[in-house]
Amino acid sequence: SYELTQPPSVAVSPGQTARITCSGDALPEHYACWYQQKPGQAPVLVIYKDTERPSGIPERFSGSSSETGVTLTISGVQPEDEADYYCQSTDSRASLFGSGTKVTVL
Amino acid sequence: QVTLRESGPALVRPTQTLTLTCTFSGFSLTTSGLYVTWIRQPPGKALEWLALIDWDGDQYYTTSLRSRLTISKDTSKNQVVLTMTNMDPVDTATYFCARSTLRFLEFDYWGQGTQVTVSS
Numbered sequence: 001s002y003e004l005t006q007p008p009s010v011a012v013s014p015g016q017t018a019r020i021t022c023s024g025d026a027l028p029e030h031y032a033c034w035y036q037q038k039p040g041q042a043p044v045l046v047i048y049k050d051t052e053r054p055s056g057i058p059e060r061f062s063g064s065s066s067e068t069g070v071t072l073t074i075s076g077v078q079p080e081d082e083a084d085y086y087c088q089s090t091d092s093r094a095s096l097f098g099s100g101t102k103v104t105v106l
Numbered sequence: 107q108v109t110l111r112e113s114g115p116a117l118v119r120p121t122q123t124l125t126l127t128c129t130f131s132g133f134s135l136t137t138s139g140l141y142v143t144w145i146r147q148p149p150g151k152a153l154e155w156l157a158l159i160d161w162d163g164d165q166y167y168t169t170s171l172r173s174r175l176t177i178s179k180d181t182s183k184n185q186v187v188l189t190m191t192n193m194d195p196v197d198t199a200t201y202f203c204a205r206s207t208l209r210f211l212e213f214d215y216w217g218q219g220t221q222v223t224v225s226s
Contacts, residue, residue, distance in 0.1 A: 030211075031211060033211055033212055033213075035153075035213075037153075041218075042202055042204075042216035042217065042218055042219055043153065043202075043213070043216060044216075045212065045213060045214050048208075048211070048212045048214075049212075054214065086152065086153055088211060088213075089211070090209075090210035090211055092210075093166070094155065094166065094167075094168055094169065094210065095143070095155040095158065095210040095211065096155060097145075097152060097153040097154065097155060098152070099152050100152045100153070
């Protein structure tokens with residue numbers, strides 16, 4: 001079955017850059033999205049169509065794609081960016097979320 | 107302003123059927139290109155997509171739970187209903203509904219979620 005693979009955790013100091021990768025067989029053929037989820041809250045869409053940022057999302061959040069997958073980059077990490085991050089994509093028949101990455105701000 | 111709110115029982119007994127309702131405002135599910143979807147999240151675990159219904163009434167389900175799920179809509183009430191049969195303790199989770207403008211992707215508005223515990 002189709003899966004999206006993310007690293008379980010990423011730790012970064014304030015002001016540094018966090019990069020979260022997401023890999024999956026169908027990614028080169030389909031767009032990916034990224035969601036931020038803080039404890040006890042619903043997820044928030046932070047990146048769509050691989051690289052687009054919804055209105056209201058800080059510019060420090062950016063997305064990129066390559067043949068191997070997609071990456072969420074948080075430049076100049078802030079303490080409030082500590083959260084779980086999930087990638088999402090599709091195989092045209094269903095939606096799929098990645099396993100999630102916990103970003104810890106040291 | 108788009109809002110969604112989930113409602114349903116907090117506790118369900120094993121083997122029972124769960125019925126969850128997503129009541130939304132700020133958009134109509136008769137509008138072409140709009141979708142409402144259900145996602146769940148067991149405690150401490152990842153998000154899991156469950157089902158989606160589009161403006162035309164077409165339904166899509168995750169393969170692993172297809173036989174247990176039914177999604178439907180009542181456009182007059184601005185509601186989407188999810189039923190899940192034969193509940194098991196492993197179905198204990200927070201259940202979210204969300205809206206999207208692209209099938210299977212870009213869930214731009216979410217409800218706050220409703221917690222469902224399956225226990226005897």
